[in-house]
C-alpha cells in the first residue's frame with residue numbers, strides 16, 4: 001500500500017482535480033449553485049444517490065479543497081468551513097446540545113465563546129460549569145448527569161494557560177462526554193487534539209491559518225459521527241464560508257508549516273529578549289521554563305506558538321505609553337499575521353470584566369499581548385525599545 005502523504009505535503013499537493021484547462025494552481029469557484037444534465041440526475045443528486053454538488057451553502061469545490069486539507073492537517077475524518085471562527089464555535093456547541101443539557105468548560109475561553117455560554121445558550125435551557133484549566137484533578141467533580149460536552153481551548157487567549165489534552169481525553173471517555181477543542185492558538189502544526197481523542201476541533205482560520213490578515217473564516221473538524229450532526233446543523237442554519245475566502249485560506253495552508261516554524265522561533269527569541277528588559281516584570285510563553293505549565297507545553301506541543309504576553313510595571317499607563325510609542329508594530333485586535341500586532345487586553349478585549357475577573361484569567365493592567373510576526377526580529381525589538389526605555 002502506498003504511504004499516506006505527510007500533512008504538510010497534503011497542504012500543498014492536496015488540491016482539487018484539474019479542469020479541462022489543466023491549470024497548475026487551484027481555480028476559484030465563485031458560483032452559488034451547480035447545474036444538472038437531467039431531471040433524473042438532479043433528483044438522484046438531491047437523494048444522495050449520485051455524487052454531485054448542489055448549492056454553495058452545502059458544498060463548493062473551493063471550500064471542499066480547504067476542508068480536505070484541514071482534515072489532513074488535524075487528522076480528522078470530516079469537516080465543514082464557516083464564515084468566521086465564531087460561527088464554527090457556535091455550531092460546535094449548538095449542533096450538539098438540546099434543552100436541559102449541561103456543558104463543562106475550562107474557564108480561560110475566548111471572549112465570545114464565554115458570551116455564548118453565559119448569555120446565549122442559557123436562553124435555550126443549556127447550562128454550564130467552569131473548571132480551572134490548570135487543575136485537571138478537579139474537572140470530574142463538575143460533571144453532572146446531564147453533562148454532554150467538555151469544551152476547552154489551549155493555549156488560552158490571552159492568558160496562555162494550557163489544558164492537559166490527555167487528561168481531558170480520559171475524562172471525556174470515562175464520562176461519555178463529547179470532547180470539543182478550540183485549536184486556534186496552536187494550529188495542527190503544534191498540536192493535534194484528535195490524537196488525544198477530541199471529537200470536534202474548531203478553528204478561527206482568520207488567525208494563523210490565513211496568516212496574513214486578509215479574510216475571516218472558521219473550521220469544524222471531527223469524527224464522521226459528530227460531523228454528520230454538525231454538517232446537518234450548518235446546512236440548514238447557513239454559516240457557510242465564501243468560496244473566495246476558502247480559496248485564500250487553502251492557499252495559505254500551503255505555507256502553514258514554514259510560517260508557524262518561523263513565528264515560533266521568533267516568538268521564543270522575543271520572549272527571552274523581553275525577559276532581559278528592565279521595564280518588563282514578567283514574560284509569559286509556553287516554551288519558557290518560567291511558564292508554570294512548561295512541562296505540559298513541551299509534552300503536548302511541538303513549539304510554543306506565536307503569541308507572547310508580557311507585563312509592564314507601570315500598569316495601564318505604561319502599557320498605553322508603549323502602544324503609543326511603536327511605529328512598526330500595529331495596534332489591532334487580530335492575531336496570527338505576518339505583521340507583529342500589539343494589544344492591551346485590560347482596556348480593549350477584556351475591558352468589560354472586573355479587575356478580579358481579569359486577574360482570574362491572568363490579565364493584569366500592565367499586560368500586553370504580542371502576536372509575533374515575520375519581520376526581522378531586530379526591527380521589532382528596535383521598535384519596542386521606543387516605548388520600553
Ligand SMILES: *Cc1c(COP(=O)(O)O)cnc(C)c1O
Nearest residue numbers: 084085086110157184204206217
Ligand atoms: C479569534 C478567535 C475566535 C473567533 O474567531 P473569528 O474568526 O474572529 O470569529 C475563536 N477562538 C479563538 C481562540 C480566537 O482567537
